[in-house]
Amino acid sequence: MLLWDCTKNQSTMLCWSMWSWHVRLLAPKLRDEEMQKKLWLKVAQHVIRKENDIAKAMKFLKDCSILKIEDILPFFPDFATIDHFKDAICTSLSEYNAHIEELKQEMQGATDSAKNIRADIQEIRNKYVMVNSDTTCELCGSRLLVQGFYMFPCHHAFHKDCLIPEVMRHMSSEECSELERLLSEESSGSREGATAMARSSTKAKIDSMLGSQCLYCGDVMIMSVSQPLVPPENLEKELLNWK
Ligand SMILES: [Zn+2]
Ligand SMILES: [Zn+2]
Structure with missing residues (x-):
């Protein structure tokens, strides 16, 4: 005023x-x-x-x-x-003009980093690991090659059946039900002759849930630091083993 x-x-x-x-x-x-x-x-x-x-x-x-x-x-x-x-x-x-130059440089930087990320993804796709016949599952200790397994870039390897319950321990109830649904879809699909595309889509979803990170080296391990080593429901059984 x-x-x-x-x-x-x-x-x-x-x-x-x-x-x-x-x-x-x-x-x-x-x-x-x-x-x-x-x-x-x-x-x-x-x-x-x-x-x-x-x-x-x-x-x-x-x-x-x-x-x-x-x-x-x-x-x-x-x-x-x-x-x-x-x-x-x-x-x-x-x-x-100066601002446009700055934007051009930023765009060039973003393009370069996108290119590097694409190259990294391609490199990861082409990466492979040799599995020896005596390699064992990190969870059950039996030979890895006797059934389906996941091997991570850190060389930790787990049977698929051993990995499922361990991964599910760290999932939300919705994720657990989704994984159970996909697993039953996978087993019923192979019985009922689902199309190859449907089977590969189900498999890709399962792989992304189970194989996105190593159980021992990924975020799951860091998040589980605050959890007890022995789950409370197994505590009594574990105590009996120690006697
Ligand atoms: Zn195993
Ligand atoms: Zn690992």
């Missing part, structure tokens, strides 16, 4: 200085950049329409970092020639 009264009652020159002074004082305190811009636009509008001094308006634009030439162009009269704005337009264009 103080700013508004000032334009009505004081001389034009004094008003502009007062407006500028008040906005300079207030602007840094206003966290909302939109509000800062609105205040500066009010001052600019006053400088251009009331004082009708384009040179002063250009000087004002130089002093105020938040406004650009395109923000204040609508305030100028129709007869203003482009000569007055030449410098401001050139500065604005070079700022835009």
Whole structure:
């Protein structure tokens, strides 16, 4: 309100200085950049329409970092020639050019990292591990090759049947039911002759649930640090074993 009264009652020159002074004082305190811009636009509008001094308006634009030439162009009269704005337009264009260069560099960086990620994924797809006939399951200790198994890049290997209950211990009830549904779909699919595409889709979903990370090296192990080594329901049985 103080700013508004000032334009009505004081001389034009004094008003502009007062407006500028008040906005300079207030602007840094206003966290909302939109509000800062609105205040500066009010001052600019006053400088251009009331004082009708384009040179002063250009000087004002130089002093105020938040406004650009395109923000204040609508305030100028129709007869203003482009000569007055030449410098401001050139500065604005070079700022835009610099910004476009920055964006180009960012885009190039994003493209490069996407390329690297694609290369990494391809490398992982082509990665293989040799399994010896005497390699054993990390959970049950019997030979790995006697049934379906998962082997992780860290070389930890688990029978699929041994891995399922261990992974399920760390899943939510919804994930457990989904995994059970997929496993029954997989076994019924192979019995009832489901299409190859349906079978491979089910298998891919099971693989993503069971094989997304190693039981011993993945997040599951870190998350289970706070859990007791022996589940409470097995505690008595475990105590009897120790006697
Ligand atoms: Zn096993
Ligand atoms: Zn591992």
